Amino acid sequence: MSETAEATMTDLRTAVNDILSTIDREREREIISRRFGLHDRKETLEQIGELLGITRERVRQLEKAILIRLKIAAEDGLPHVQQLEKQFIRHLHEMGRVAKVSDLAQRVSKDNSERNRAHVAFVAELAPNLAVIDENDHYHHSVAIKDHVDEKKARSHVDEIVKTVKKHGEPLSIEQLHDQLDHEHPDHVRALASISKNLAHLKDKWGLTKWPTVNPKNIRDKIYVILQDNGKPMHFSE
DNA sequence: TAAAGTGCACTCAGAAGGAG
DNA sequence: CTCCTTCTGAGTGCACTTTA
Numbered sequence: 001m002s003e004t005a006e007a008t009m010t011d012l013r014t015a016v017n018d019i020l021s022t023i024d025r026e027r028e029r030e031i032i033s034r035r036f037g038l039h040d041r042k043e044t045l046e047q048i049g050e051l052l053g054i055t056r057e058r059v060r061q062l063e064k065a066i067l068i069r070l071k072i073a074a075e076d077g078l079p080h081v082q083q084l085e086k087q088f089i090r091h092l093h094e095m096g097r098v099a100k101v102s103d104l105a106q107r108v109s110k111d112n113s114e115r116n117r118a119h120v121a122f123v124a125e126l127a128p129n130l131a132v133i134d135e136n137d138h139y140h141h142s143v144a145i146k147d148h149v150d151e152k153k154a155r156s157h158v159d160e161i162v163k164t165v166k167k168h169g170e171p172l173s174i175e176q177l178h179d180q181l182d183h184e185h186p187d188h189v190r191a192l193a194s195i196s197k198n199l200a201h202l203k204d205k206w207g208l209t210k211w212p213t214v215n216p217k218n219i220r221d222k223i224y225v226i227l228q229d230n231g232k233p234m235h236f237s238e
Numbered sequence: 239t240a241a242a243g244t245g246c247a248c249t250c251a252g253a254a255g256g257a258g
Numbered sequence: 259c260t261c262c263t264t265c266t267g268a269g270t271g272c273a274c275t276t277t278a
Binding site for chain 2: 054055058061062217
């Protein structure tokens with residue numbers, strides 16, 4: 001198992017380098033590699049602009065154009081993308097069809113480094129059958145199988161789960177959530193819930209991150225959870 | 239005409255300060 | 259200490275203009 005994981009890690013690195021080498025202009029390679037953090041930390045438009053002697057906006061325009069070109073190339077068979085996409089999809093099927101980039105990266109190559117995550121995110125961005133969910137306040141940076149959930153659908157499904165939990169007012173199990181929602185498999189519900197920043201779980205009971213019952217922050221919360229776990233029900237005044 | 243730059247509006251994270 | 263509010267600067271995207 002670790003052999004394949006290590007092999008994948010090398011494959012991933014080689015793939016990323018091979019994809020970068022298809023970009024003719026040095027400047028454009030720099031933009032992509034620095035924006036995605038493929039070799040080092042991610043950089044801002046402004047930082048890259050300063051380095052290259054152009055404005056941040058020009059960097060953004062170039063980045064957009066290069067990505068469009070790469071995506072078209074990927075559809076026509078960019079080196080490695082197809083195989084890696086297949087591999088990612090296989091993992092994603094087992095993970096519930098959608099997963100955080102960090103979880104997928106960990107699973108693909110048993111490596112939780114920032115660079116490995118950047119590589120996975122980069123390949124996923126180009127892969128025609130994968131949908132990337134960008135990070136914001138509500139969602140973790142995630143990848144989904146496009147056939148099942150595109151970016152919009154993933155976001156709305158997650159919102160639906162959050163709404164259901166909120167409405168219920170207390171933590172729900174995945175089975176309960178699955179019963180209330182219209183998704184074909186509980187694993188998919190769990191996967192969707194896991195990409196939400198508004199949800200947390202404890203012993204597979206899912207609630208809002210604000211709730212101490214699923215996301216104990218201080219010692220009082222932890223005591224409460226332990227007491228409740230030992231069959232001494234208590235009630236918050238809130 | 240493509241490449242590059244500018245202006246403006248927006249979001250967001252983090253610092254600072256006050257109230258309980 | 260914790261929570262809440264306000265402020266500020268960084269980062270970004272879009273529409274538009276200028277330049278070569």
